[in-house]
Amino acid sequence: MVDLSVRIGSLTMRNPVTTGSGTFGFGSEVADLIDLNKIGAVCVKATTTHPRTGNPAPRIVETAGGMLNAIGLQNGGIENYLSEKLPYLRGFDCPIIVNVPGEDPEDFAYVVERLTEAKGADAIELNISCPNVSHGLDYATDPKATAEVVARCRRATTLPLLAKLSPNVTDIRPIAQAAEDAGADGLSLINTVIGTAIDARTRRFKLANVTGGLSGPSIKPIALLHVHRAASAVKIPIIGMGGIMSATDAIEFLLAGATAVAAGTANFINPGVALEIAAGIESYLRANDFTDVSQIIGAVR
Amino acid sequence: MIRRTIAPTLSNTPLDAPNHFVMTFHAPELAREALPGQFIAVAAGGGMQILRRPFSVYSVDPEAGWASILYSVYGPATSTMAKMKPGDELDFIGPLGGRVFEADPDPSCHHIMVGGGYGVPPLAFLCRNIRAANPNARITVISGGRTKNLLVGTDGLEEIGVTLEPCTNDGSCGYHGLVTGRLEEVLAEDQTAHQPSYVYTCGPTPMMKAVGDLSIEKGVPCQVSMEVFMPCGVGICMGCAVARHDGTYARGCTDGPVFPAREVKW
Numbered sequence: 188m189v190d191l192s193v194r195i196g197s198l199t200m201r202n203p204v205t206t207g208s209g210t211f212g213f214g215s216e217v218a219d220l221i222d223l224n225k226i227g228a229v230c231v232k233a234t235t236t237h238p239r240t241g242n243p244a245p246r247i248v249e250t251a252g253g254m255l256n257a258i259g260l261q262n263g264g265i266e267n268y269l270s271e272k273l274p275y276l277r278g279f280d281c282p283i284i285v286n287v288p289g290e291d292p293e294d295f296a297y298v299v300e301r302l303t304e305a306k307g308a309d310a311i312e313l314n315i316s317c318p319n320v321s322h323g324l325d326y327a328t329d330p331k332a333t334a335e336v337v338a339r340c341r342r343a344t345t346l347p348l349l350a351k352l353s354p355n356v357t358d359i360r361p362i363a364q365a366a367e368d369a370g371a372d373g374l375s376l377i378n379t380v381i382g383t384a385i386d387a388r389t390r391r392f393k394l395a396n397v398t399g400g401l402s403g404p405s406i407k408p409i410a411l412l413h414v415h416r417a418a419s420a421v422k423i424p425i426i427g428m429g430g431i432m433s434a435t436d437a438i439e440f441l442l443a444g445a446t447a448v449a450a451g452t453a454n455f456i457n458p459g460v461a462l463e464i465a466a467g468i469e470s471y472l473r474a475n476d477f478t479d480v481s482q483i484i485g486a487v488r
Numbered sequence: 489m490i491r492r493t494i495a496p497t498l499s500n501t502p503l504d505a506p507n508h509f510v511m512t513f514h515a516p517e518l519a520r521e522a523l524p525g526q527f528i529a530v531a532a533g534g535g536m537q538i539l540r541r542p543f544s545v546y547s548v549d550p551e552a553g554w555a556s557i558l559y560s561v562y563g564p565a566t567s568t569m570a571k572m573k574p575g576d577e578l579d580f581i582g583p584l585g586g587r588v589f590e591a592d593p594d595p596s597c598h599h600i601m602v603g604g605g606y607g608v609p610p611l612a613f614l615c616r617n618i619r620a621a622n623p624n625a626r627i628t629v630i631s632g633g634r635t636k637n638l639l640v641g642t643d644g645l646e647e648i649g650v651t652l653e654p655c656t657n658d659g660s661c662g663y664h665g666l667v668t669g670r671l672e673e674v675l676a677e678d679q680t681a682h683q684p685s686y687v688y689t690c691g692p693t694p695m696m697k698a699v700g701d702l703s704i705e706k707g708v709p710c711q712v713s714m715e716v717f718m719p720c721g722v723g724i725c726m727g728c729a730v731a732r733h734d735g736t737y738a739r740g741c742t743d744g745p746v747f748p749a750r751e752v753k754w
Contacts, residue, residue: 212724216742219490220581220722232726240736247719247727251536254719258726261737403538432538455720456531456540458581459492 189472190479191465193227193446195424196347196372198282198310200227200447202465203480204437207402207428207451208233208286208312208351209258213272214279217458223279226461230284230449231272233314236297238264243395248384253403253430254452255384257396260288260317265298269305282309286351288317292339303344311346313337313371316353316378318400327353327378330365341370349426351375352417354406359413360420367421374417375426375449377410403452404430411443418444418485432460434467441468444485490722491517495578498554500570505633505640507561508606509570510546513578516553518545524614525589525690525713525746528557528582529721534565541565542718542741544690545583546609546641547616558609558641584721586742589614589711592686595622598678601629602667602699604691608641610713611690619648626683628653630670632695636661667691668698675706689713693754700749710749716740 191202205228213231214223223229241261248255263271268285276283285308289295295313302308315326315336326332327350337350350366352359354377363374379400384393410429418425427445430452431437437448453460468480477483495513502509518528522545529540543557561570572578591599591614599618601611608631618625630653633639639654639661646652654662655670663670671687678685689699690713703710718741719727728740731753738744738751 209726210724212722216723220492232724241726241729244729244731244737245717246729247717247725249537249539249717249719252538254539256725256727261726261729452538455725456538457492458720458722458724 189469189477191469193424193480195310195349195426195447198228198347200282202227203441203447203468204461204465205230205284205426205447205449206454206461207449208314210451210454214276215272217454220458221462223281226281227447227465228282228284228309229276230286230312231276232262233260233286233288233317234262234265234268234298235260235288236265236294238262238267245393245395248393248399250384250401250405252405253401255382255394255399255401256379257394257399259396265301269301269307273307284308284310284312284349286312286314288314289336292336295336296339296343299340299343303346308346310349311340311344312349312351312375313340314351316351318353318355318379318381318398325353325355327351327362328356330361333362334365334369337366337369337371347372349373349375351378353378354409354413354429355381359417363417363421367423371423373424373426374421375428376417377406377413377429380406380409402430404432406430407436411439414440414445415443415487431464434464434471437464437468438471438483441480441483442485442487446484489521490581490584492579492581493518495580497572497574497576497578499574500572503640504637506637508558508640509561510556510558511569511572511578512554512556514553515555518555518583519548519553520550522548522555522583523588524617525610526583526585527721527745528580529584529718530565530569531579532565532568534563534568537564539719540581540721542584542721544610545613547613558606560606581721584741585745586723587744587746589688589713589746591618591621592709594684595625596684597625598683598685599625599627600671600674600685600687601627602671602687602689602691603629603641604632604667604695605638606640607691607713607715611688612641612645614688615645615650616648619650627651628674630655630667630674632656632667632691634658666698667695668702671699671702675708679706687711691715697754700752704750711746712749712752713746714740714744714752
């Protein structure tokens with residue numbers, strides 16, 4: 188018998204695989220293709236204080252081994268989430284992680300409070316690192332700004348609080364420590380890597396937003412290093428993500444020090460991938476005579 | 489119901505148009521459930537391209553349990569597909585698409601399909617459904633291409649009583665000019681004859697915009713099947729944004745791909 192369950196603060200996941208925010212909708216869209224009752228947790232699309240229309244098109248371009256997105260956090264807002272999206276997802280036996288971006292600490296805290304009082308989440312992921320909506324500064328590129336948002340939201344909820352960190356930094360360790368010190372129960376990393384794409388034929392940028400966030404297999408080496416570095420700097424658990432397409436990819440993140448993992452872009456190709464990854468992790472543990480997933484967390488030599 | 493299916497291919501036939509193929513595959517559920525305008529998202533080993541590629545359903549045979557797509561080779565995934573032999577497996581998700589072509593129920597309606605290139609296949613599917621529902625329905629397909637051998641997707645339609653109106657840029661077949669030139673004439677004829685008409689269009693975006701604008705100008709209802717890059721096809725990535733006049737963005741895949749022309753902000 189292999190124990191696949193992991194804990195992120197007070198959140199227990201039956202297996203260590205969740206979904207990257209913005210790559211799984213609100214679950215209902217893909218319910219034909221995956222059993223939501225078996226998934227480790229569902230992390231839903233970013234939810235903001237007010238509805239957001241998102242960025243102009245084109246919003247996504249494919250790149251070698253990945254894609255750039257500049258969606259711009261299109262969503263119906265927190266009240267729409269609570270009334271229209273949450274009831275459906277609560278019909279399944281799966282923990283819900285809600286990704287929360289914000290304009291400033293008070294804006295973050297407002298959504299965190301609403302989610303808490305409305306029992307709209309089992310954990311909250313603070314999106315302090317979205318590359319597509321920043322006003323020149325992502326919170327997660329600065330330890331002080333990171334601490335400010337996390338500390339404000341810590342006062343607003345007792346739910347497990349994750350800080351989603353940016354890879355677009357020189358050294359992730361001080362930022363990871365700042366989030367831990369400010370009261371985060373865990374870290375999610377990495378968010379997408381900022382980049383752009385140009386069309387030689389038309390001599391135009393391919394994205395209307397010019398810049399976008401790179402995701403997919405091409406960013407996995409970047410993500411693995413950030414996860415490993417952050418894990419060496421903090422005691423709180425890490426949800427590792429960035430280019431995870433298979434169980435082997437996920438196992439590499441666990442070895443690097445992640446307690447759990449998220450499939451992101453892979454959902455676009457195979458919305459059932461989270462359960463395939465969980466099954467693959469179980470097979471690997473069994474084949475290597477491990478009895479508990481915790482035995483391989485941070486076990487890279 | 490949306491399924492991921494690994495379907496054995498039955499045939500993969502090159503057309504007269506260079507680099508165009510029709511692939512049929514065994515997929516009983518898809519053949520039973522797919523509607524005109526719906527599509528499948530195919531994973532076909534595109535090397536460094538990892539995303540699936542959407543293809544409109546071209547034809548179905550619910551009794552025999554097969555469906556087909558018509559595609560042209562333009563990148564790594566379609567190059568892989570072009571090499572597939574009968575028995576090779578096609579990995580697809582579908583049927584996809586939340587809003588599909590809906591035929592005007594008026595039995596006296598003149599159904600006018602306006603297609604360009606590989607935008608014609610879903611219109612051919614719609615023609616067959618309209619014919620099956622109404623043996624007397626008047627159906628015309630105005631299809632455009634640069635030259636004669638690039639006109640694809642209309643095979644077998646004349647046999648079921650569909651009027652074909654090919655249009656070519658070089659005059660090598662049918663009307664010499666753009667599809668909108670011929671559409672304008674057809675709509676004028678209908679108007680003179682007090683014949684109600686309805687336009688359905690699929691093809692390159694500039695063509696559909698011109699068709700949509702002309703239909704709106706003439707007061708004829710028009711449905712357009714939007715040609716936008718669809719990274720996921722199931723409504724989770726929000727990448728296939730279609731701008732609407734109300735200032736919001738719809739998802740091309742699940743809110744569409746078919747929209748009333750008047751809703752779309754081009």
